[in-house]
Amino acid sequence: MNIILVTNDDGVHSPGIISLYKIMKEIGDVYVVAPDRERSAVSHALTMHRPLKVEHLDDHIFSLNGTPTDCVAVGINKIIPDKPAFVVSGINKGANLGDDITYSGTVSAAIESTIMGIPAFAISLVLSKKPGLPFNFDTASKVAVEIGKYILENSLPYDTFLNVNVPDIPINNLKGFKLTRQGKRVYDGSIHETFDPHGEKHYWIGGGMPYWEHGEDTDIQAILDNYVSVTPIHLDLTNYDALKFLQNRFKIKI
Amino acid sequence: MNIILVTNDDGVHSPGIISLYKIMKEIGDVYVVAPDRERSAVSHALTMHRPLKVEHLDDHIFSLNGTPTDCVAVGINKIIPDKPAFVVSGINKGANLGDDITYSGTVSAAIESTIMGIPAFAISLVLSKKPGLPFNFDTASKVAVEIGKYILENSLPYDTFLNVNVPDIPINNLKGFKLTRQGKRVYDGSIHETFDPHGEKHYWIGGGMPYWEHGEDTDIQAILDNYVSVTPIHLDLTNYDALKFLQNRFKIKI
Numbered sequence: 201m202n203i204i205l206v207t208n209d210d211g212v213h214s215p216g217i218i219s220l221y222k223i224m225k226e227i228g229d230v231y232v233v234a235p236d237r238e239r240s241a242v243s244h245a246l247t248m249h250r251p252l253k254v255e256h257l258d259d260h261i262f263s264l265n266g267t268p269t270d271c272v273a274v275g276i277n278k279i280i281p282d283k284p285a286f287v288v289s290g291i292n293k294g295a296n297l298g299d300d301i302t303y304s305g306t307v308s309a310a311i312e313s314t315i316m317g318i319p320a321f322a323i324s325l326v327l328s329k330k331p332g333l334p335f336n337f338d339t340a341s342k343v344a345v346e347i348g349k350y351i352l353e354n355s356l357p358y359d360t361f362l363n364v365n366v367p368d369i370p371i372n373n374l375k376g377f378k379l380t381r382q383g384k385r386v387y388d389g390s391i392h393e394t395f396d397p398h399g400e401k402h403y404w405i406g407g408g409m410p411y412w413e414h415g416e417d418t419d420i421q422a423i424l425d426n427y428v429s430v431t432p433i434h435l436d437l438t439n440y441d442a443l444k445f446l447q448n449r450f451k452i453k454i
Numbered sequence: 455m456n457i458i459l460v461t462n463d464d465g466v467h468s469p470g471i472i473s474l475y476k477i478m479k480e481i482g483d484v485y486v487v488a489p490d491r492e493r494s495a496v497s498h499a500l501t502m503h504r505p506l507k508v509e510h511l512d513d514h515i516f517s518l519n520g521t522p523t524d525c526v527a528v529g530i531n532k533i534i535p536d537k538p539a540f541v542v543s544g545i546n547k548g549a550n551l552g553d554d555i556t557y558s559g560t561v562s563a564a565i566e567s568t569i570m571g572i573p574a575f576a577i578s579l580v581l582s583k584k585p586g587l588p589f590n591f592d593t594a595s596k597v598a599v600e601i602g603k604y605i606l607e608n609s610l611p612y613d614t615f616l617n618v619n620v621p622d623i624p625i626n627n628l629k630g631f632k633l634t635r636q637g638k639r640v641y642d643g644s645i646h647e648t649f650d651p652h653g654e655k656h657y658w659i660g661g662g663m664p665y666w667e668h669g670e671d672t673d674i675q676a677i678l679d680n681y682v683s684v685t686p687i688h689l690d691l692t693n694y695d696a697l698k699f700l701q702n703r704f705k706i707k708i
Binding site: 276301359371380396428432435454 | 501524625633659690696703
């Protein structure tokens with residue numbers, strides 16, 4: 201049976217990973233190796249300055265006192281019995297859209313897996329703004345298992361993983377899947393000033409409202425239109441157009 | 455006079471950032487906003503769970519108890535008097551080549567700057583393997599100031615920064631500059647097992663020797679040939695070829 205490795209950045213006890221664990225059992229032998237606590241916005245951090253401790257919580261469920269990237273590296277090399285058919289990271293409680301994916305712990309697990317040559321996808325629930333309503337993790341779970349089946353049958357293009365975002369709506373309201381490109385967030389630079397008990401100024405990053413550039417084929421637009429957004433992401437960050445452009449202009453002598 | 459923001463991930467007291475600070479004064483009004491201590495392999499982490507404290511160390515030199523990404527965000531929004539002409543991150547004591555750039559704190563500062571629409575470059579000294587020899591930070595400094603001049607005159611393509619790697623050799627041995635694409639490291643999965651004082655097993659990531667795919671136009675090859683490697687990197691990680699390929703094949707119904 202295909203081994204599937206499940207991880208996330210919200211921690212091993214988050215509702216998103218539990219939904220994912222349960223539904224992935226329909227299509228494989230599922231292992232969870234996830235951070236012991238929330239590790240959001242850690243990006244692709246790899247812990248090299250200290251040793252990492254694995255806790256065996258239950259049958260196929262392990263936690264690690266590290267980042268999602270650590271979980272993939274240690275999980276695949278040291279915990280699961282064989283190479284996984286794919287790695288899935290999520291379900292993140294919150295969007296991973298546009299340039300924000302460079303900060304994302306959820307996405308970083310898929311990056312690490314891709315570096316190791318193993319197909320992967322990151323899946324995130326884009327929270328709606330109605331407080332008090334339950335999150336539609338069941339919608340995202342059903343999306344996840346369909347994408348998992350696709351990968352088992354077709355694999356993925358070289359050096360490429362899927363960044364999947366799911367609108368926070370009941371499955372019946374979902375319009376379908378859209379293949380998208382990564383959208384662009386316009387920077388808002390929200391930093392609050394605050395004071396410690398001794399009256400010293402500190403800065404606290406965050407809290408602003410993201411603003412997005414428009415574009416019909418972007419990830420953010422698909423979500424606004426109630427589609428699942430599926431963006432193929434690769435690890436080669438070279439801007440080849442710029443490379444060609446600069447080739448004739450970048451004449452520096454030293 | 456043009457404002458230049460200098461940061462890094464080795465910390466405000468590292469020799470690399472001091473070389474950079476001094477030489478950049480030749481072409482601008484230089485501010486340093488850098489982490490208070492080493493923050494390597496933190497990738498594009500943004501600190502949002504706690505407030506950040508700025509220390510004013512000297513005239514134009516500030517430290518922050520956060521990541522390189524934090525330094526760019528807080529530096530530009532709260533510390534320096536006006537928008538910088540460009541941001542430079544480094545000189546990192548160690549390479550930032552191939553897929554490894556996704557882990558890099560040095561590169562992440564350039565990413566954050568690019569998100570904010572400000573030209574940037576990351577500069578790293580690729581250490582040679584001869585222990586005991588002094589590092590050629592002066593070579594990298596001279597490279598940095600030439601690239602700085604180029605950016606002041608020409609700016610950079612949209613949504614793109616430069617990832618610069620410099621071989622650790624005297625400047626007279628340098629063959630020149632090469633525009634390159636991001637190379638690919640073959641994963642080696644080095645994880646050591648170690649035991650704590652109570653006999654419990656822990657894992658320690660790292661220590662392997664990187665192995666690189668060959669390719670004449672790659673960053674790693676330029677370094678091996680004693681050239682400065684300059685790779686234009688963009689923030690759009692979409693694999694457009696894969697997007698086109700999947701468009702006709704990715705037929706999932708839900």
